[in-house]
Amino acid sequence: MGTAVGTIIENTAVVSFxxxxxxxxxxxxxxxxxxxxxxxxxxxxxxxxxxVAPNDTGRALLLTVTNTGNGTETFxxxxxxxxxxxxxxxxxxxxxxxxxxDASGDFSAGDQAYAPGVNDPNLNADESIxxxxxxxxxxxxxxxxxxxxxxxxxxxxxxxxxxxxYANQGDGGVNxxxxxxxxxxxxxxxxxxxDVLVNVVKAQLVSDSFGxxxxxxxxxxxxxxxxxxxxxGTAAASVVRDTIPALTTYVPNSITLxxxxxxxxxxxxxxEFDTTGTPTVVVRLGDLTQADPVxxxxxxxxxx
Amino acid sequence: xxxxxxxIFLGLAAxxxxxxxxxLDVQTTAQxxxxxxxxAGESETRLVPAEILVPGESVFYTITFTNVxxxxxxxxxxxxxxxxxxxxxxxxxFGAGMDILFSVDGGVTFAAAGELTVTEDGEVRxxxxxxxxxxxxxxxxxxxxxxxxxxxxxxxxx
Numbered sequence: 071m072g073t074a075v076g077t078i079i080e081n082t083a084v085v086s087f088x089x090x091x092x093x094x095x096x097x098x099x100x101x102x103x104x105x106x107x108x109x110x111x112x113x114x115x116x117x118x119x120x121x122v123a124p125n126d127t128g129r130a131l132l133l134t135v136t137n138t139g140n141g142t143e144t145f146x147x148x149x150x151x152x153x154x155x156x157x158x159x160x161x162x163x164x165x166x167x168x169x170x171x172d173a174s175g176d177f178s179a180g181d182q183a184y185a186p187g188v189n190d191p192n193l194n195a196d197e198s199i200x201x202x203x204x205x206x207x208x209x210x211x212x213x214x215x216x217x218x219x220x221x222x223x224x225x226x227x228x229x230x231x232x233x234x235x236y237a238n239q240g241d242g243g244v245n246x247x248x249x250x251x252x253x254x255x256x257x258x259x260x261x262x263x264x265d266v267l268v269n270v271v272k273a274q275l276v277s278d279s280f281g282x283x284x285x286x287x288x289x290x291x292x293x294x295x296x297x298x299x300x301x302x303g304t305a306a307a308s309v310v311r312d313t314i315p316a317l318t319t320y321v322p323n324s325i326t327l328x329x330x331x332x333x334x335x336x337x338x339x340x341x342e343f344d345t346t347g348t349p350t351v352v353v354r355l356g357d358l359t360q361a362d363p364v365x366x367x368x369x370x371x372x373x374x
Numbered sequence: 375x376x377x378x379x380x381x382i383f384l385g386l387a388a389x390x391x392x393x394x395x396x397x398l399d400v401q402t403t404a405q406x407x408x409x410x411x412x413x414a415g416e417s418e419t420r421l422v423p424a425e426i427l428v429p430g431e432s433v434f435y436t437i438t439f440t441n442v443x444x445x446x447x448x449x450x451x452x453x454x455x456x457x458x459x460x461x462x463x464x465x466x467x468f469g470a471g472m473d474i475l476f477s478v479d480g481g482v483t484f485a486a487a488g489e490l491t492v493t494e495d496g497e498v499r500x501x502x503x504x505x506x507x508x509x510x511x512x513x514x515x516x517x518x519x520x521x522x523x524x525x526x527x528x529x530x531x532x
Contacts, residue, residue: 081435106426
């Protein structure tokens with residue numbers, strides 16, 4: 071970013087004046103400034119918080135390393151998964167850093183592993199490279215826990231306080247000067263353990279008007295939906311939405327939750343019959359855990 | 375290298391000859407700020423010659439002009455093109471007893487900073503520091519024989 075290394079900035083002032091009625095113009099000396107290399111780098115996380123389960127392997131976070139200096143620079147990369155602000159330490163995969171070689175944005179088989187000192191990325195000014203940091207998830211983690219992992223990119227020429235000069239170590243032998251980033255940058259991604267397993271089972275019972283079970287016009291379909299959590303963790307603010315099948319008509323006020331009636335109106339109880347779009351039965355179950363009993367929702371429709 | 379040296383030599387010779395005829399000595403220096411820690415352990419900035427610069431750093435140009443003739447010079451006007459890759463630092467131009475004007479059209483016309491406009495995408499807006507192509511200092515009074523004037527401005531390397 072910025073004026074290229076080696077650019078020459080010249081400055082000359084021009085003075086005009088009259089001397090004894092004669093107009094004259096002359097130039098000053100010319101000052102010359104050479105543009106040195108400024109070393110700067112940024113690392114930017116691209117992945118959102120990534121959902122994982124215990125014992126997952128090869129879970130990748132995508133980051134971008136950008137040379138924000140004005141010259142060509144080589145950067146070394148380092149992953150650290152033992153950092154603060156989280157609940158568990160992800161286990162570094164081996165190797166733990168890959169390039170997004172196929173530019174897919176997804177960690178995939180064609181992506182090349184990073185080997186320090188062997189294929190350190192060499193980036194032109196303003197050039198970026200996409201990098202994955204890869205971790206395994208320990209088996210001991212619990213739902214809702216977070217684990218963080220960090221990528222650091224460091225200028226191979228050097229780091230230091232802004233303004234630190236590395237004499238003759240810039241492109242073409244000019245001085246290299248550390249910029250505002252200090253020649254080193256890092257960003258952190260986060261894994262979230264989320265493997266709540268919710269069972270939802272829907273059953274139907276047909277009762278025709280002749281005392282039988284034939285799905286003929288006028289027959290009643292009774293749907294029973296059961297919901298339960300089959301793992302640790304919390305299924306937060308669970309909501310069941312079930313659209314009324316085509317060629318059927320909802321039986322007014324037929325919704326029950328665990329045997330208790332729920333009105334069709336949107337009136338503050340646990341559910342309603344929502345006709346704003348496709349007619350839909352809506353029942354809110356709240357936060358569910360394994361400790362909660364099976365939730366049973368029943369409603370009826372008529373076959374047209 | 376030999377050719378370059380010859381060119382420089384010829385250039386210097388020409389400049390020297392011009393100044394001899396012109397009876398005004400004009401010198402430009404380029405400086406930048408350097409942060410140093412003084413004996414009391416305090417950080418302070420001082421100006422040092424700007425031989426190299428990195429993007430984001432500022433350069434401070436000082437133009438010193440001395441009337442080395444034996445009569446006053448009138449209508450003294452100093453004009454300095456702002457080099458490509460440099461952006462004028464707003465409010466930095468200074469010169470005692472001088473009006474300061476700017477150009478946004480490559481030095482064709484000059485006006486005070488607040489009077490300049492530029493047309494961008496068909497819309498006219500007030501000129502900003504980044505639009506300035508030249509700085510000009512206009513002396514209000516004559517420069518007496520033996521007197522010296524100083525004009526300054528700063529620019530940041532993009």
